[in-house]
Amino acid sequence: MTIPVSLTVNGKAVGVDIDPRTLLSQLLRDHLHLTGTHIGCDTGQCGACTVHVDGRAVKACNIFAAQVDGAAVTTIEGIGGANGALHPMQAAFREHHGLQCGFCTPGMIMNAIELVQKHPNPSEDTVRAELDGNLCRCTGYHNIVKAVIAGAANMKG
Amino acid sequence: MNAPYIGQSIKRTEDQRFITGGGTYTDDVNVVGQTYAYFLRSPHAHAKIRGINFAKAKAAAGVVGIYTGEDLTAAKVGGLPCGWLITSVDGQPMKEPPHPLLAQGKVRHVGDQVAVVIAESLHQAKDAAELIEVDYEMLPAVVNAADARKPGVPLVHDDVPHNTCYTWAIGAKDVVDKAFASASHVTTLEFNNNRLIPNAIEPRAALAQYSRGDEAYTLHVANQNPHVERLLMTAFVLGLPEHKVRVIAPDVGGGFGSKIFLYAEETVITWASKQVNRPIKWTAERSESFVTDAHGRDHVTKAELAMDKSGKFLAMRVHTTANLGAYLSTFASSVPTILYATLLAGQYTTPAIYCEVTAVFTNTVPVDAYRGAGRPEATYVIERLVETAAREMKLAPAEIRKRNFITQFPYQTPVALCYDTGNYGATLEAAMKLADAAGFEARRKQAADRGKLRGLGYSTYIEACGLAPSNIAGSLGARAGLYEAGEVRFHPTGSVSVFTGSHSHGQGHETTFAQVVADKLGIPIENITIVHGDTGRIPFGMGTYGSRSIAVGGAAIVKAIDKIIDKGKKIAAHLLEASADDITFKDGVFSVAGSDKKKTIAEVAFASYVPHNYPLDKLEPGLNETAFYDPPNFTYPAGSHICEVEIDGDTGATKIVSFTAVDDFGNVINPMIVEGQVHGGLAQGIGQALLEGCAYDAESGQLITGSYMDYAMPRADDVPSFKVDTKVTACTHNALGVKGCGEAGAIGAPAAVINAITDALGVKDIAMPATAERVWRAMNTKSKKAK
Numbered sequence: 001m002t003i004p005v006s007l008t009v010n011g012k013a014v015g016v017d018i019d020p021r022t023l024l025s026q027l028l029r030d031h032l033h034l035t036g037t038h039i040g041c042d043t044g045q046c047g048a049c050t051v052h053v054d055g056r057a058v059k060a061c062n063i064f065a066a067q068v069d070g071a072a073v074t075t076i077e078g079i080g081g082a083n084g085a086l087h088p089m090q091a092a093f094r095e096h097h098g099l100q101c102g103f104c105t106p107g108m109i110m111n112a113i114e115l116v117q118k119h120p121n122p123s124e125d126t127v128r129a130e131l132d133g134n135l136c137r138c139t140g141y142h143n144i145v146k147a148v149i150a151g152a153a154n155m156k157g
Numbered sequence: 158m159n160a161p162y163i164g165q166s167i168k169r170t171e172d173q174r175f176i177t178g179g180g181t182y183t184d185d186v187n188v189v190g191q192t193y194a195y196f197l198r199s200p201h202a203h204a205k206i207r208g209i210n211f212a213k214a215k216a217a218a219g220v221v222g223i224y225t226g227e228d229l230t231a232a233k234v235g236g237l238p239c240g241w242l243i244t245s246v247d248g249q250p251m252k253e254p255p256h257p258l259l260a261q262g263k264v265r266h267v268g269d270q271v272a273v274v275i276a277e278s279l280h281q282a283k284d285a286a287e288l289i290e291v292d293y294e295m296l297p298a299v300v301n302a303a304d305a306r307k308p309g310v311p312l313v314h315d316d317v318p319h320n321t322c323y324t325w326a327i328g329a330k331d332v333v334d335k336a337f338a339s340a341s342h343v344t345t346l347e348f349n350n351n352r353l354i355p356n357a358i359e360p361r362a363a364l365a366q367y368s369r370g371d372e373a374y375t376l377h378v379a380n381q382n383p384h385v386e387r388l389l390m391t392a393f394v395l396g397l398p399e400h401k402v403r404v405i406a407p408d409v410g411g412g413f414g415s416k417i418f419l420y421a422e423e424t425v426i427t428w429a430s431k432q433v434n435r436p437i438k439w440t441a442e443r444s445e446s447f448v449t450d451a452h453g454r455d456h457v458t459k460a461e462l463a464m465d466k467s468g469k470f471l472a473m474r475v476h477t478t479a480n481l482g483a484y485l486s487t488f489a490s491s492v493p494t495i496l497y498a499t500l501l502a503g504q505y506t507t508p509a510i511y512c513e514v515t516a517v518f519t520n521t522v523p524v525d526a527y528r529g530a531g532r533p534e535a536t537y538v539i540e541r542l543v544e545t546a547a548r549e550m551k552l553a554p555a556e557i558r559k560r561n562f563i564t565q566f567p568y569q570t571p572v573a574l575c576y577d578t579g580n581y582g583a584t585l586e587a588a589m590k591l592a593d594a595a596g597f598e599a600r601r602k603q604a605a606d607r608g609k610l611r612g613l614g615y616s617t618y619i620e621a622c623g624l625a626p627s628n629i630a631g632s633l634g635a636r637a638g639l640y641e642a643g644e645v646r647f648h649p650t651g652s653v654s655v656f657t658g659s660h661s662h663g664q665g666h667e668t669t670f671a672q673v674v675a676d677k678l679g680i681p682i683e684n685i686t687i688v689h690g691d692t693g694r695i696p697f698g699m700g701t702y703g704s705r706s707i708a709v710g711g712a713a714i715v716k717a718i719d720k721i722i723d724k725g726k727k728i729a730a731h732l733l734e735a736s737a738d739d740i741t742f743k744d745g746v747f748s749v750a751g752s753d754k755k756k757t758i759a760e761v762a763f764a765s766y767v768p769h770n771y772p773l774d775k776l777e778p779g780l781n782e783t784a785f786y787d788p789p790n791f792t793y794p795a796g797s798h799i800c801e802v803e804i805d806g807d808t809g810a811t812k813i814v815s816f817t818a819v820d821d822f823g824n825v826i827n828p829m830i831v832e833g834q835v836h837g838g839l840a841q842g843i844g845q846a847l848l849e850g851c852a853y854d855a856e857s858g859q860l861i862t863g864s865y866m867d868y869a870m871p872r873a874d875d876v877p878s879f880k881v882d883t884k885v886t887a888c889t890h891n892a893l894g895v896k897g898c899g900e901a902g903a904i905g906a907p908a909a910v911i912n913a914i915t916d917a918l919g920v921k922d923i924a925m926p927a928t929a930e931r932v933w934r935a936m937n938t939k940s941k942k943a944k
Contacts (some may be wrong), residue, residue, distance in 0.1 A: 019278075019280055021280060029184075029185075032841035033187075035181075035182075035184075035185035035821065036177070036178015036180070037178070038410070040358040040359065041443035041864075041865055042444055043444075043866055044441065044444045045864070045866065046443070046865060055201055065619055075178065076176075076178035077177065080177060086176065086177070090176040090177065093172070093176050094168055094169070094173070095168065096178055097168075097173055097829050097830070097832075097833050099172060100174070100411075100664070100665070100833060100837065101175075101357070101408075101409065101410045101411040101662050102171070102174075102176075102180050102408065102410065102663070103182065103357075103359040103410025103411060104358045105181075105357045106178050107174065108617075128576065128873040129873075129874050131872070132873065134873075135356075135872065136358065136415065137356055137357055137841070138358075138663045138837045139833060139836055139837050139838070139840075140836035140837045140838075140840030140871075140876055141835075141836075141871075141872075142836040142876075142878055142879050143833060143836065144649065145878065149267075149427075152718075
């Protein structure tokens with residue numbers, strides 16, 4: 001049995017027939033081939049799958065695709081500008097070496113963008129607290145925190 | 158960005174794809190006709206399999222194939238091999254019980270794989286697996302190393318008495334015992350080095366394809382050493398010709414050791430891809446990672462340090478029981494021996510050391526190398542002993558260290574290693590300054606006024622990286638070589654592809670290696686691509702583990718570059734009508750000494766590929782050289798870590814208020830990347846000390862910490878911003894003077910943290926992880942005693 005789901009992904013209208021068990025993360029990766037959204041756990045803890053649903057940061061492995069019927073979803077592939085220009089938060093992660101293996105990075109960046117929308121001038125403590133739902137095993141968070149603070153400043157400019 | 162590139166914090170080339178979602182990890186690769194594998198795993202720690210009924214599963218929708226251990230036996234598929242033979246003190250080889258790909262009549266840990274279901278979709282594979290009925294006869298289990306040899310304890314393998322894989326020793330026991338007998342003070346500690354679960358954020362994954370047309374296999378796999386993976390899989394397990402198997406480890410999302418090893422899953426699906434004649438993908442769920450990725454550490458140790466009355470170390474005696482889990486993982490046997498006991502001299506002149514290690518099997522996930530692999534365990538032993546000794550001898554922690562530091566190099570330790578260079582006093586002094594150790598007592602007092610307990614802990618560690626040379630390792634039981642390969646290929650128009658057997662899974666080799674190549678060849682860094690992770694493109698390689706990549710892989714590339722320059726000189730001599738002996742090479746230009754005649758290396762490369770004016774009678778066309786480099790010795794990074802903690806007197810919650818690391822990694826190619834490696838290692842070391850405790854239920858053998866809900870991974874608000882710096886003594890025996898930096902943080906940090914906590918609490922010891930509960934109990938037990 002399949003069910004139809006219609007939504008907007010990175011500004012494009014998408015309609016698919018899917019198994020009702022399909023998670024948003026599976027819809028993005030397996031059906032739409034947007035493999036920048038990563039799956040690092042099965043308990044909603046690691047945050048590697050974070051995307052924006054109607055502007056809110058959401059863990060895509062924690063929500064059925066059917067639940068986002070009619071919504072606007074943005075993934076890591078959809079945040080850059082025209083001609084491959086980087087989003088200011090992407091640029092900050094590169095500038096401050098806020099990534100190593102890169103696996104947690106898309107989720108980190110998607111969460112960081114929402115973080116800055118809530119806290120335009122975040123302190124180090126705020127950044128560390130708000131990143132609680134995103135695990136990184138490589139960086140020790142030191143440079144991620146620096147990148148997010150710098151990214152917040154970049155997003156104003 | 159201008160040359161020289163070495164020493165500059167150049168932003169990473171690889172980041173562009175990672176920050177845009179353009180990375181290609183194994184699970185991102187999809188091929189036409191692909192099927193999905195799901196492994197049915199044991200829910201029990203120890204059980205006999207009376208029978209398996211998969212009639213219903215075979216008939217389920219979408220099922221393409223189901224296989225069990227019986228099918229593999231019928232196909233004469235072997236078990237997983239162990240890459241290092243350890244010999245017991247009685248001269249007997251270690252016990253190597255079979256390590257089947259799929260259970261053979263018995264399961265030995267929760268998560269042990271029983272059957273594989275291959276179906277058109279993952280949902281269908283899982284649905285079918287639920288229909289398989291396995292008739293288990295449950296057996297009693299043993300999970301703790303300390304229990305494994307007790308009388309009456311269940312045997313994990315029927316033919317391994319006392320669950321003992323080996324008892325191994327190093328050092329002169331009689332000399333050590335004599336030194337202890339005459340010592341004026343002996344410090345003794347008994348502790349566990351807690352079991353850790355690696356948890357690279359990318360779960361293991363594999364995609365196996367078989368082509369009937371050319372009888373060849375292609376395996377994409379999240380792995381740190383694809384050539385080793387291929388060698389072990391083809392030669393020791395599947396009996397396939399090596400040239401018919403291509404292993405690709407594309408972007409890999411962290412490894413930390415756990416992706417070195419040959420695992421059952423990728424081996425089974427490679428075999429099965431021919432049986433079903435379809436590509437098969439398998440991606441671990443995190444719950445599977447917890448019960449199948451090789452775990453780390455898990456030692457039970459009694460350690461003693463003998464001193465004279467001035468605090469000069471006379472001897473060290475260590476007895477360790479190491480938990481190997483249910484089976485021997487790929488390099489499991491070498492970790493608690495060769496990579497552990499040989500490090501027990503640390504930074505000190507301790508003249509006599511004896512260490513005895515008993516390795517045991519238990520009904521737990523196999524244990525193998527995890528970031529640091531043996532060296533964190535050794536450092537923990539030494540640095541806990543030294544700090545405790547300082548307190549007992551009423552010496553300052555820095556003072557007891559300085560009295561015992563090695564200051565003359567090369568230095569032959571009593572446990573086999575020979576350190577080439579170092580300056581331990583310099584890193585300690587610098588760390589104390591950066592940490593403001595002098596101001597600590599004032600901060601402690603201020604904290605006490607606020608009802609908080611402050612503590613300061615030191616850890617001055619030694620590391621051995623780039624395990625080598627191959628012949629010595631071979632004499633110690635290694636079943637593999639320990640060199641690295643590199644190929645440098647000029648293209649006709651002057652750009653360069655470099656193929657390295659090292660593998661980058663976060664380390665930034667695509668940038669660091671390019672910096673080295675750009676400087677050595679004198680060409681712009683933009684003209685260089687570093688290629689890694691593909692047995693189909695790279696000559697050979699041992700991969701990345703043990704902080705070896707720049708010291709061994711980098712040195713191999715430099716050796717290939719030297720060959721390129723040698724050949725380039727001959728080509729330039731022909732073009733410039735001079736003798737090759739008169740040609741010099743600098744900044745990418747070949748010149749005739751004492752003249753203004755010159756050719757750029759790009760011009761020379763072009764001439765080599767379009768050899769119209771070329772010494773064809775003496776030289777082959779082309780400019781493409783390969784080198785293998787087998788180092789003459791380990792490298793010995795070292796450093797000083799200082800941790801300052803503040804403990805809440807009411808709750809026991811510990812906050813790391815400052816963590817300082819000053820390390821000597823030899824020459825540094827890219828300081829930004831090196832600092833990042835230190836940060837990551839520190840977080841893992843702090844994780845071990847404060848948060849991460851793998852727990853098994855002693856009776857049922859169930860893994861209690863089987864998810865991120867139960868296993869405490871360090872999060873952003875668990876760690877501070879770090880203070881890091883480096884001091885340099887260049888390695889004396891490799892071309893770049895480099896030592897390696899990947900594991901240092903994880904090696905030094907645990908002892909520094911626990912030394913700080915015990916300092917704050919005024920207790921001799923506290924178990925890792927020092928959770929708030931344990932700290933609170935330590936505080937309250939102590940205050941009761943004081944009353």
